[in-house]
Amino acid sequence: RKKTTINTLQSLYKKQEPITMITAHDFPSAHVADAAGMDMILVGDSLAMVALGMEDTSEVLLEEMILHCRSVARASKGAFTIGDLPMGSYEIAPEQALESAIRVVKEGRVQGIKLEGGMEMAPTIERIVRAGIPVVGHVGLTPQRQNTLGGFRVQGKTTLGALKVLEDAVAVQEAGAFAVVLEAVPAEVASLITQKLRIPTIGIGAGNGCSGQVLVQVDMSGNFPPGRFLPKFVKQYGDVWGESIKAIQNYKSEVKSRAYPAPEHTYPMPPEELIEFDK
Numbered sequence: 001r002k003k004t005t006i007n008t009l010q011s012l013y014k015k016q017e018p019i020t021m022i023t024a025h026d027f028p029s030a031h032v033a034d035a036a037g038m039d040m041i042l043v044g045d046s047l048a049m050v051a052l053g054m055e056d057t058s059e060v061l062l063e064e065m066i067l068h069c070r071s072v073a074r075a076s077k078g079a080f081t082i083g084d085l086p087m088g089s090y091e092i093a094p095e096q097a098l099e100s101a102i103r104v105v106k107e108g109r110v111q112g113i114k115l116e117g118g119m120e121m122a123p124t125i126e127r128i129v130r131a132g133i134p135v136v137g138h139v140g141l142t143p144q145r146q147n148t149l150g151g152f153r154v155q156g157k158t159t160l161g162a163l164k165v166l167e168d169a170v171a172v173q174e175a176g177a178f179a180v181v182l183e184a185v186p187a188e189v190a191s192l193i194t195q196k197l198r199i200p201t202i203g204i205g206a207g208n209g210c211s212g213q214v215l216v217q218v219d220m221s222g223n224f225p226p227g228r229f230l231p232k233f234v235k236q237y238g239d240v241w242g243e244s245i246k247a248i249q250n251y252k253s254e255v256k257s258r259a260y261p262a263p264e265h266t267y268p269m270p271p272e273e274l275i276e277f278d279k
C-alpha cells in the first residue's frame with residue numbers, strides 16, 4: 001500500500017470523497033486499521049481510557065503519547081498518521097506546543113499532530129505549521145476541557161453557540177491547520193461549517209455532511225464489555241469483545257479438560273529415543 005500524504009488527502013477533499021479516519025493505540029490496532037485501508041490513523045489521547053484504563057484524557061503524559069505513537073507508526077504503512085498533543089503539553093505558549101509537536105513527530109514517528117481549541121489556539125497552530133509540522137484542529141466538544149464545558153455536551157446547539165464553533169473552525173483554518181475535527185455538533189451546523197471552510201472537516205458526532213469521519217476503534221469494533229455507555233454517535237460495527245471472550249473461554253475449558261494441546265500441537269519424540277530416555 002502506498003503511503004497516504006497530505007496531497008492525497010487534499011485530492012480526496014477536492015473530489016468530495018469522504019476521508020476515513022480511525023483511532024489506533026498500538027501496533028496491532030494500527031496494523032488492522034492500515035490493512036483495512038483507512039486514509040488516516042489518529043493516535044488519540046482517548047487511549048488514556050481505552051488503552052491505559054485512566055478516568056479521562058487529562059491523565060495521559062506526553063511521554064506516554066509518544067510511546068504509543070511509536071508503536072502505531074510501525075504499522076501505519078499506508079495511512080497518514082496523526083498524534084494528539086495531550087493536555088498540559090501545549091497550552092502554556094506556542095514555543096511549548098512546538099517543542100511537544102516536534103517530540104511527537106520526531107520520537108513518535110507520526111506525520112502530524114492534533115490539538116484541541118479554536119481562536120485562542122491560532123498563534124500556537126501557526127507556530128507549529130511554520131515549523132513544517134502538519135496540524136489538525138479540533139473544535140466543538142473538546143474533551144480535554146470537559147470541566148469547563150460541564151461534561152461531554154453537544155456544542156453549537158444555539159445560534160450563538162454555532163457561531164462560536166464556526167469562528168473557532170475558521171480561526172484554526174486561517175492559522176494553517178490542514179483539517180479540523182468537529183466533535184459533537186448538530187449535523188446542520190457541521191454541514192454549514194464544512195461549506196464555509198476550504199479545509200476538510202472530520203466529523204465525530206457531527207452528521208454526514210462533513211468532509212470525513214473519525215471513530216474510536218474500540219468503540220466501533222465493539223471491543224468492550226457489554227453494558228458500557230456509548231455516545232449516541234457511535235455505530236458498533238463488530239463484536240471484538242464477544243469474539244475474544246469466546247476464544248479465551250474455549251481455551252480455558254480445553255486446558256482444564258486436557259483437550260488442548262492435542263497431538264497436532266505437540267512435538268513427538270522418536271520411540272527408540274524415548275525407550276532410552278525412559279530407562
Ligand code: KIV
Pocket residue numbers: 023042043044045046047084181204214215216
Ligand atoms: O482522542 C481521540 O480519540 C480523538 C477523536 C475522538 C477525534 O480526539
Ligand code: NA
Pocket residue numbers: 044045046084
Ligand atoms: Na483526542
